[in-house]
Amino acid sequence: MAVSEKTRKIIWCEAGGRCAICRAQVVTPGTDCDDPSVFGEEAHIVARSKGGPRAGLLDDASIDSHTNMVLLCSKHHKQIDDQPGHFTADRLCEIKAKHAAWMRSLGETTPGRLKLVPDPEFPQPRILKLITRGNPLWNMIKSSVTFEYALPDGLPEEDEDLILEFLDAVQDYCDIAAELHSVRENRDAEKGLQSYLSKLDERNFLVGAFVRHMLLIDGSGQEGTPWPMLRVEVQPASHATITDGSGRPYPDEPPSAGTPDEKQSA
Known part of the structure; x- marks a missing residue:
């Protein structure tokens, strides 16, 4: 069972985006051409695998609970496991x-800090x-830490079920993205998403997305x-409304899932 998106939010918010050992922020700033780099890791206190560190102390239902997880930088995650x-x-x-x-003590002087x-x-x-x-x-x-979505109301049940299944899949992939390292695992994830995009295209639905750069601030005056x-x-x-990259309406028919996605959707 994967760690849920809700559990991840609890872990990161409780930790304030900082390693619980060194208290360093675990996301580096982005650059003019690259996204921020996340080196925070949601570490299991009791390992999920039977041969892992501190394994065998919890039942399976509790392994991926937020009470069994701690936010660490990659250096200290490796240290606790070694x-x-x-x-x-x-x-x-x-x-x-x-x-x-x-973290709570910081909030005593700055209520509602996060x-x-x-x-x-x-x-x-x-x-x-x-x-x-x-x-x-x-x-x-x-490249994302969290996920939000929108879908239309009043759809036929069959269409709504497909869209909800797709959005659930996106959320599941958000939950496990940090754990997929091999080329094959990443390619399988791409194929899984492509399958849903093709099904949505067959039913004349378009999918649009962007990544909004946000900051989690704690009111302490720190970055x-x-x-x-x-x-x-x-x-x-x-x-x-299909537009080009500058936002001008595009006169042609919208592309299908089998064509390059250079255009924008307003």
Whole structure:
């Protein structure tokens, strides 16, 4: 069972986007040509695999609970797994609790400190990129921390079921993207997304998406943590306005899922 999106949000918010051991922010700023780099990892206190560190102390239903997860930088994630004799389950629970208490103490002087705001370093997107292939959507998923969506009302049940199944798949891929490392795993994810895009195209639905660059700020005056948010929308082709990259309406028919996705969907 994968870690759910809700669980990931709880872990990151409780930790304030910081490693529970060194308390360093675990997302680097982006550059003028690259997205921010995320090196925070949701680490299991009790391992999921039977041969992993501190394994065998929890039932399967509790393994992926937020109570069994702690946010760490990649360096300290490796350390706790390499040194399970020192980093016992009890010690990690204590580290997590002390870090959460420290984060709450910051909030005592700045109530309501944790919130998402637009990152001024990036222009905020206003036009959805038309998605017709699995690869670009998968790349957006991998670069995002969280996910939001929109779909039309009043659809036939069969169409709504397909769209909801697609959006659930996007959320599932968001949950596990950080755990997929091999080329084959990434390619399988692209193919899974492509399958849904092709089915939606057959029913004359368009999929649009963009990544909104946000900052998670805590009111302490320190630099915010980059928090890229993926937005995905599904709309009937008859209701969408197809534009070029500058936002001008495109006169031709919208592309199908088998053609390159260079145009935009407003």
